[in-house]
Amino acid sequence: MEVHPLVWGLTVAGIVGLLLFDFVFHVRRAHAPSLREAASWSGIYVGVALLFGVGVLIFGGAEWGSEYLAGYVTEKALSVDNLFVFFIIMSSLRVPRENQQKVLLFGIVFSLIARTGFILIGAALINSFAWVFYLFGLILLVTAGNMLKTESEESQPADNIVIRLARKIVHTTGHFDGDKLFTMHRGKRAMTPMLLVMVAIGGTDILFALDSIPAIFGLTQKTYIVFTATAFSLLGLRQLFFLIDGLLDRLIYLSYGLAVILSFIGLKLVLHALHENNVPFIAGGQPVGVLEIGTGLSLGVIIGVLVITVAASLLSPAGKAQNAIANAGRCAILYLESEYTTDPTERERIFRLLLDEGDQIAALGAKYLEKVRAQPALLALLERAHNSHDAAVARGEAVATRRRRSSRTDDHPGPWP
Secondary structure: OOOOOOHHHHHHHHHHHHHHHHHHHHHOOOOOOOOHEEEEEEEEHHHHHHHHHHHHHHHHHHHHHHHHHHHHHHHHHHHHHHHHHHHHHHHOOOOHHHHHHHHHHHHHHHHHHEEEEEEEHHHHHHHHHHOHHHHHHHHHHHHHHHHHOOOOOOHOOOOOOOHHHHHHHEHHHHOOOOOOOEEOOOEEEEEEEHHHHHHHHHHHHHHHHHHHHHHHOOOOOHHHHHHHHHHHOOOOOHHHHHHHOOHHHOOHHHHHHHHHHHHHHHHHHHHHHHOOOOOOOOHHHOOOOOOOOOHHHHHHHHHHHHHHHHHHHHHHHHHHHHHHHHHHHHHHHHHHOOOOOOOOOHHHHHHHHHHHHHHHHHHHHHHHHHHOOOOOOHHHHHHHHHHHHHHHHHHHHHHHHHHHHHHHHHOOOOOOO
C-alpha cells in the first residue's frame, strides 16, 4: 500500500505543529516544570502517539498497525536510554534547570531532522541492496554487546570533541546568561555554555540514530511507519526527561533489557537477510529457507522484555540504593551550584530531595549505608551541602529579624528598647 503525498504532507505538518506548540507554550518562557506538568504532558503525547496508531490500524490494516506499535515501543525504550546521556551532559555542564527545556527541545528537533535523513538513506539502501540487512543486523548485535559493558558516568564524557573544537574556534564565556546563546563578554560577542550544550546534545544524537534506525528497520521496511514511529517516540521526550530524571539511575537493568531487544531484532534482520539473500559468497547467492520472525512475536518479545526489566529494576533493593545515592550526590552538587537556579523555592526543593534520598538509603539498611560511607568524596559533598543550607537558614533568620525590628521601629518612632 502506497501512502498518498497528501497524507505525508498532513503528517509532517501535524508533527511540526506539535513542536511549535511545545516551543510557544512551554519552552519560550524559561521555567522548571513541576512533576504534575511533566506527567500531564507526557501522558498527552503518549496518548497522541497511540491515537495515531489507532488511525494507522483502521486505515492501514493490522499489519501496518502492529508494525507501528512495535516500532514506537522500541524507539521509545531506546530514547529513555538516551536520556541517561542527556542527563550526564546537562549535569556536567551545569545547565540551570529553568533552561533545560530549551536544550531538550533543540535536541528533539535536531534528532528528528538527522533521523529523517538516516531513514531516507536507509530506505534507499534497503530497496537497492539486500545485503544492507546483514549490515544493520551486525550493527545491532555489536550495539547490544556494548550495552552489556558497565560504564560509569565518567566514561561517558560530556565535553566531547565537538565542544572542544567549538571552544577553540569561538570566544566562549564560562557562565550562562539566562537562555541566551550569545552574550557580550569583555566587550566582545561570545558564545554561552547554552549553545555548547546544544552542540553536545546534537552531536551525541547522531550516534544514537546509528542504533535506533537499524532497529526500527528490523521491524518494518515501510518508510512511513519508520518515520512516524520515530517522530512520535521523540515527541514528549522533553516532558519524559523531567518526569523520570529522578528514576533514571534506578533502572539498573534497562541496559540489559535493551541489549536483549536489540539482539533479538538483529537476529530478525539476519534471518530476513538470509531469506532475501543475493550475496554471492553466502549459499551461492541464493535465498536460504529460514524461518522468519513475525511482527506479532516481535511486539510480544519487546513489550515482555521491557516489562520484566523495568519491574526488576524498580523492585530491586540495589536499584533503589543506587538511585538514592546518585540522586543525593546530584542534589548536593545542584544545591551548591549558584548558577543552577536563583529561585529560593527551587533551592529548598533540591535540599528536601537530598534529605529524602538520605532517608531512603537509611531505610534500606546498614549494607547500603556502608556503600555511602565507602565514598569519602560523596560524604564530603553531602556535608558541604548541609553546611551551606545551615548557613543560608541562619542568614535568612537574621534578615527576617532585622526586617521585624525595622518594621516595629517604623511603627514606634524613637529608640527601640
